[in-house]
Amino acid sequence: MNELIEYILQFGNLNKQQIELIRKSAIEKKLVKDEYFSEAGRVPKQVGFVVEGVIRGCYYNNKGDEITRCFITENNLVVDYVNFESNNVSSEYLQACTDCTLIVFSKQKWEELSYTISGWNEIKNRMVYICMYQKSRKGPIISQDATTRYLEFIENYPSLTNRIPLSYIASYLGVTQQSLSRIRKNIR
Structure with a gap:
């Protein structure tokens, strides 16, 4: 949990009570290799923080080929945020490449933090921006050899x-x- 708190504090200041509320709002979750954090065809219901392990974002193209879009490593958020936020069905999978330890917030707990912690939305938006940027920028440029x-x-x-x-x-x-x-x- 300390890794998550250190990560969050990079994006804004929190007092001891706010930090304790965050600690109480999250749970530790283990994923075994090949287990899904979220799946295509379902609405994402959780936000995770990778403490240990590697998760990949993948989807199937129109030919049925599996395409890996990104890798999410330690000390990063993992979530299909656009679909999480809008309650829409995801078209990608977030799958454990290795055994993983995550700190996870349910949608309800994640949203409750916005109502109870002053400045949480700004911190959250900064974290989500980094998460989305990392997922998009690291894809290979297919025009390269x-x-x-x-x-x-x-x-x-x-x-x-x-x-x-x-x-x-x-x-x-x-x-x-x-x-x-x-x-x-x-x-x-």
């Missing part, structure tokens, strides 16, 4: 190559696993 995309992946996610399945990295880069293996072999 695959080696360049892989090198950028390593730069953006230096600790992930040995933590998550290569199939997820290949999906993120838009290449086959065989192509990714060749790229990795040529770089070494």
Whole structure:
């Protein structure tokens, strides 16, 4: 829980009572590898903070291919916020790539913080902006060659190559696993 509080305090000041209210509003949740935090076809009902582990955002294209859109690592929020906020059905999955420990707020508890903590909306908006920016900016640029995309992946996610399945990295880069293996072999 301390990791979450430290994260939140980057975006604004809170007194001891407000911090205690946040602590009481959240629960710790464990996800095992491959378990979903939220699923396509359902309305997202929770906001999470990754304490340990890696979560990926993915969807299926019109050909039925699984596409990994982003990775969410420790000390980051995880939520399909647009659909969470608007109570709409999601079109993406948020899935644990590794066993994960999260601190989770239900929609009700997340909204209650806005009513009870002065300045929470400003703090929340800053956190959500960072969350959405990270999910959007780290996608590979498909017009780049695959080696360049892989090198950028390593730069953006230096600790992930040995933590998550290569199939997820290949999906993120838009290449086959065989192509990714060749790229990795040529770089070494």
